Amino acid sequence: MTTPTIEVTNVSKSFGGVAANKLVSMSVEPGKITGLIGPNGSGKTTLFNSIVGYHPIDEGSIKFEGQEISKLRVQQIARLGMLRTFQQTRIYGKMDCVQNMLISVPHRTATFSDMFTKYPAELTEKAEHLLEFVGLYQKRKLISGDLSFGQQKLLEFAMALMNEPKVLLLDEPTAGINPTLINGLIDRLKRANEEFGITLFVIEHNMRVIMNLAEKIYCLAHGEMLAEGTPDEIKDDQRVIDAYLGAH
Amino acid sequence: MNKENYVIAAVVIFGVAAPFLFPNYMVQISLLWIMILFALTWDTLGGQMGYNSLGNITFFGVGMYISAIVQVGMVYDVALYASPDGAALTGNFAPTQYFTGLGLGILAAAVGNVILAILLSQIFFGLRGPYFAIGTLGLALAAGELLGAWDYVGGSGGIALPVFPFDPTTQKFFFYFLCLAAAFLTFAFLRWLYKTRFGLAINAIRDDEEKADAMGIHTKRHKTVAWCTSAFFLGISGALFGNMTGFIEPLEVAFPTVTFGIFMVAMALLGGKGTLWGPVLGAFVFHTVKELTWTYLLGWQWIALGALIILNTVYFQQGILGWAREKWPETFGITVDKDMSSGSEERGTS
Incomplete structure (x- = not known):
């Protein structure tokens, strides 16, 4: 078992x-x-x-x-x-969709000095792929708080996937x-x-x-x-x- | 991004040329650089991270006193120096003593402030929203009162800093360039910092801290580092300002909560909080208006400044740059992409 x-x-x-x-x-x-x-x-x-x-x-x-x-x-x-999404959708409303995705990378192994590194290009690519997966690729540079409620929900889901x-x-x-x-x-x-x-x-x-x-x-x-x-x-x-x- | 480099170059050229072009305004322009540093460091917490601190001036004052104690203490007994009997000692610093003391004083102010910020983070980041603002305001007021009661550094009577060993004009130039360098370093450091993961993380804390927690972001760690960054540069500014003024005391010079303490907030809001250039622009406009009204509208200067703050907070909450971003979003890269997908790789949308 x-x-x-x-x-x-x-x-x-x-x-x-x-x-x-x-x-x-x-x-x-x-x-x-x-x-x-x-x-x-x-x-x-x-x-x-x-x-x-x-x-x-x-x-x-x-x-x-x-x-x-x-x-x-x-x-x-x-x-x-173990991650959860919220009933009242919660995203980072003043950041654009790609930024919302990037900040959602797993923090399991994040060390102190990792704070001061940049995001490698692969992560941006991965973020864009996942946004495409939920159908938000075209809107990836828009401020997420301006998206419709349904789109925000999709974004929140994509962010959760980004976190693996x-x-x-x-x-x-x-x-x-x-x-x-x-x-x-x-x-x-x-x-x-x-x-x-x-x-x-x-x-x-x-x-x-x-x-x-x-x-x-x-x-x-x-x-x-x-x-x-x-x-x-x-x-x-x-x-x-x-x-x-x-x-x- | 090339445009940004041109703007930076223009500001630096202005900064270097200004004391030769406008020698009569050198002190005011020195203060402008300090104001820019104020607005930038306030915005790290208030704009980028969403923690509106009304007590950042604490680090300015504490830095000033740390520097004073180090500068004096290297040569004399501080308590004796600060007492009436020590009045004759202020001019008694050889150039080597003076500059070594100043250098170590600035360094100690910056480092001491970082340690203080780490300790304060443990207490204050338990507070949210308006409670954080009021809590930090209390911190600034308490710090001023506490230092006023500490006779070792002269109490409420204050303490004179070592006198610059050369003539007053040299002193003006010397501190002018130190202020310029401090503001430039602050700007360059924050510009780099906001482009790292750290920048996005503190933005995430601003937008929804509970969500950031739920996503596993080390929120406490980021908040502490953000405050330490502010405190570091504010410590430098305090040390410089104290030495430019020459005589420091707790309430008016070191912890001016209702003037500098409020100005730093007002400047960041005016320029557009949460942006890198907003605080710089805000400080420039605010300081210019302030100096002009002090010269041409004497008696009405506080009313003019108050009116500017009211206009800003009632009609212009997003500040100058925030307004520009709403007006011309494409210029800031906020666009809808015509392409349906990220390109060559087959991933398919359903």
Whole structure:
């Protein structure tokens, strides 16, 4: 049995009196695409934030490739090769797209003196290739904050690829994206998984997208893990249907 | 980029020729170079990194005092020198003593400031946005008061620096060229620095520090180095300014928070923060307006400067260069590429 890329065991997190996650356990297998669904307020983003170290967890354990990371800080976890994108897209708005890409190179091995070196031409080329991959090549010299929301989302995705993460946590990658672009995005996510070998862990509300994309899906409701299984199992799970339709 | 080299050459030629062309304004033009250094070093944090420091003047004052202590301490006991009994000693420096002291004083000011900046970074970079601004403002005010209470360096009465061993005109020329060199070094260093990975990283911190953290950038390391850079050059400027003035005391000369401390912010904003040339341009315009109003609008000079700052912050927030960039984006390389792809290699877009 291989070590899971991410292994969450009995994690709880409350904010004041609100228990956002209660004894959540789940795992993400290497090389796979794993989905996380659940109604609004069910604790999906909280779980994401716990995994990437945005806030300390109250109890439980989070392991990345077998290494306990629940006490590490955001940057340290990012440098291990686990990256997340944000629900509210976050890019460096006053820099152009190429600069956004260049600054996203992996910082795993960055030493103090690396700060004062320049970017080699290969990296600019790589940045341009990846921008082309997401369809932003023509706009690469524009200030990224002036791009449309959907384009910013694509840029954020390209930046994540530039970082060569082992695993990428995507918080609602298709939210706010024009429906005709969604198919292109699903395709790109799959290619990132297959061609670049990046393990994906995706929060998604769009059922069509997540059923298409993920091999395994977890469903959260009221902060607890409600169900897990293949897309087909989840689709037919009465508890999941109830949770979404408000039977709880 | 060739154009930029021409502009640099023109400024340097002006700098070298100015004391011979306008000998009567040599002190004012010396101050212009210091102002440019102020605006450039403020912009490293405020413009490039998005941390609006209102306390950078601290490094100016601390540098000035470090230099004074080294210069005096090499020859005399500082406490005795600073006391009323030591008044006769200020002119008692042989040329070798004077220049060795000055050189070491400038060096100590720069290096001492870097150490101070490393320590302060541990505390102040826990603060964000307006809290950082107010925190650093408090730092500057506290530093002035603390030095005012330190009798070893003369307390609030101040301390006189060693007198230049040659005639006053030579002194003016000497410090003029030192100021020019300091401003030029600052500019050249920052111009190089902003082109390295460091430049992009501090821009990323400015645009979204949380995102920078999430991408694994060593944010703390970059912030500390940025402040150290500012502190280094501000220390040099403080040492020079103290020696040009001849007599230093905490509130008006070393830690002038409401004049120089605010000017450095105003100049960077006026020229266009976050750009290399903006602070230079801003300092030039601001200093010229300031000197002209001091000469021709005496009594109204503060009102004129205030009006300039208000115009800038209300109508012109992006500053002169920022405005130019919005007006002519193509000149600044902000263009849509007609080519669909990066060229020969087949990668295919879907």
